[in-house]
Amino acid sequence: MIEYRNLRIALLGGGSVGAQVAAQLQQHGDELAQRSGAGLELIGVAVRDVTAARTPEIPQHLLTTDAESLILSADIVIELMGGIEPARTYILQAINSGADVITANKALLATHGPELFDAAEQVGAQLYYEAAVGGAIPIIRPLRDSLAGDRVERILGIVNGTTNFILDRMDTTGESLEDALATATALGYAEADPTADVEGHDAAQKAAILASLAFHTTVPLADVYCEGITKITRAQVESARKGGYVIKLLAVCERLVDPITGVAGVSARVHPALVPLAHPLAAVHGANNAVFLTAEAAGNLMFYGAGAGGRETASAVLGDVVSAARRHVIGGPGVAESTHADLPVLSISSVTTRYQITLAVVDQPGVLAEIASIFSDHEVSVEAVAQSVGEPVAGVVGAGIGTATSAEIGSESPQGTATLVIGTHEASEADLAATVAALKSSDVVRAIVSVLRVEGL
Ligand SMILES: NC(=O)C1=CN([C@@H]2O[C@H](COP(=O)(O)OP(=O)(O)OC[C@H]3O[C@@H](n4cnc5c(N)ncnc54)[C@H](O)[C@@H]3O)[C@@H](O)[C@H]2O)C=CC1
Ligand SMILES: N[C@@H](CC=O)C(=O)O
Numbered sequence: 001m002i003e004y005r006n007l008r009i010a011l012l013g014g015g016s017v018g019a020q021v022a023a024q025l026q027q028h029g030d031e032l033a034q035r036s037g038a039g040l041e042l043i044g045v046a047v048r049d050v051t052a053a054r055t056p057e058i059p060q061h062l063l064t065t066d067a068e069s070l071i072l073s074a075d076i077v078i079e080l081m082g083g084i085e086p087a088r089t090y091i092l093q094a095i096n097s098g099a100d101v102i103t104a105n106k107a108l109l110a111t112h113g114p115e116l117f118d119a120a121e122q123v124g125a126q127l128y129y130e131a132a133v134g135g136a137i138p139i140i141r142p143l144r145d146s147l148a149g150d151r152v153e154r155i156l157g158i159v160n161g162t163t164n165f166i167l168d169r170m171d172t173t174g175e176s177l178e179d180a181l182a183t184a185t186a187l188g189y190a191e192a193d194p195t196a197d198v199e200g201h202d203a204a205q206k207a208a209i210l211a212s213l214a215f216h217t218t219v220p221l222a223d224v225y226c227e228g229i230t231k232i233t234r235a236q237v238e239s240a241r242k243g244g245y246v247i248k249l250l251a252v253c254e255r256l257v258d259p260i261t262g263v264a265g266v267s268a269r270v271h272p273a274l275v276p277l278a279h280p281l282a283a284v285h286g287a288n289n290a291v292f293l294t295a296e297a298a299g300n301l302m303f304y305g306a307g308a309g310g311r312e313t314a315s316a317v318l319g320d321v322v323s324a325a326r327r328h329v330i331g332g333p334g335v336a337e338s339t340h341a342d343l344p345v346l347s348i349s350s351v352t353t354r355y356q357i358t359l360a361v362v363d364q365p366g367v368l369a370e371i372a373s374i375f376s377d378h379e380v381s382v383e384a385v386a387q388s389v390g391e392p393v394a395g396v397v398g399a400g401i402g403t404a405t406s407a408e409i410g411s412e413s414p415q416g417t418a419t420l421v422i423g424t425h426e427a428s429e430a431d432l433a434a435t436v437a438a439l440k441s442s443d444v445v446r447a448i449v450s451v452l453r454v455e456g457l
């Protein structure tokens with residue numbers, strides 16, 4: 001029988017992820033001890049309410065509301081409470097008391113990451129966060145370690161399980177956004193405040209983390225452009241499918257050169273996008289996530305799996321526990337973050353991409369030519385136009401850049417209205433915005449039904 005050194009583990013939070021971490025740690029503790037070379041003793045779980053029901057149950061003797069005492073007795077602290085405070089203070093206390101820290105808290109990392117990494121570096125502690133992006137999918141280590149010798153050019157990511165679940169339900173079962181969100185919440189996928197999911201904030205936090213790691217720089221959350229899915233309608237999801245696309249909430253992180261200034265930098269943005277059905281990201285269903293990454297030498301790589309869910313996310317947390325335990329056994333300082341490139345973070349106006357614009361137009365000769373000239377006057381090249389006369393436009397409203405409201409379009413398709421679906425070649429956001437403004441003031445355009453970016457072509 002091997003005698004292991006004992007490592008004391010404090011768990012902060014016993015919710016969807018925390019309760020699973022506690023259960024799996026107790027279930028597989030011996031096996032994890034063999035892998036890490038240290039005994040792993042869960043010394044307590046800090047929660048807000050020790051009487052609350054949890055699945056799976058956490059033994060009552062482990063539960064406490066005194067997080068600070070727990071932290072001070074631990075070698076490894078796992079933070080699974082979420083939110084900024086008191087999570088930030090607890091993590092700093094843990095680092096300063098000599099513990100390694102594991103967290104799944106992307107909201108905190110995206111806003112206070114540099115402060116926490118600096119604190120860890122100063123005392124030679126390690127901060128692990130594999131669960132913070134992509135749930136169970138290994139993506140932090142691959143970016144930080146496996147791809148450190150390559151040059152990541154672009155990431156297209158489905159990084160929020162809740163919104164992918166909702167959009168998938170809207171597409172495959174015709175469920176409403178509200179009903180699908182209620183199911184996602186019941187399944188433990190959503191954030192404590194699900195606004196963070198549906199408004200894209202959670203995905204933006206993950207985009208900031210991914211872009212910082214991928215480009216070895218610091219991408220502040222404030223520089224991540226963010227649109228959520230709350231304006232996406234079932235009609236849009238349906239019409240996307242008819243056109244050979246699926247709507248996904250994407251995080252797009254890329255190296256780019258501003259088309260006007262020539263400044264080279266990086267950008268990160270989150271918004272709903274049309275993804276061609278043939279693209280691997282179109283096949284990501286339910287609460288799964290996927291990160292489709294292009295690197296200079298490696299080419300395309302895709303990381304796929306469960307992006308949310310307590311049990312699944314606990315897998316990533318426990319992987320970090322084993323890493324932290326091994327480091328305790330071996331000793332030595334932790335590995336510092338390699339975010340020292342200091343690249344400029346460019347705004348959404350530097351981005352170029354493709355767009356699909358759906359217009360309700362007056363159905364009369366010469367309209368197509370007039371619309372085409374508005375596009376060419378603003379340097380936006382049209383790739384394809386599809387027209388359907390008298391097709392109802394009511395309800396096909398809402399998402400995208402500068403779209404009409406149902407009130408603007410009216411509840412019924414006006415007589416003599418045609419629907420034009422216009423696909424563009426790559427154009428800059430600035431040129432596209434100018435085109436949309438000109439379309440809005442054109443006499444032949446009754447409504448801008450939707451404007452969506454197209455990614456993955
Ligand atoms: N649920 C999921 O699928 C995933 C969640 N995450 C992240 O993991 C973290 C935890 O998420 P969930 O387990 O879903 O949250 P949850 O809301 O289910 O659980 C939070 C737990 O923390 C405790 N807590 C909160 N504030 C506290 C305080 N001030 N003092 C003591 N205890 C406190 C609560 O009592 C509860 O036990 C969050 O940062 C979340 O963003 C990351 C990946 C996936
Ligand atoms: N609410 C998040 C949970 C995982 O990060 C999501 O839905 O992806």
Ligand code: NA
Nearest residue numbers: 130133135137
């Ligand atoms: Na992960």
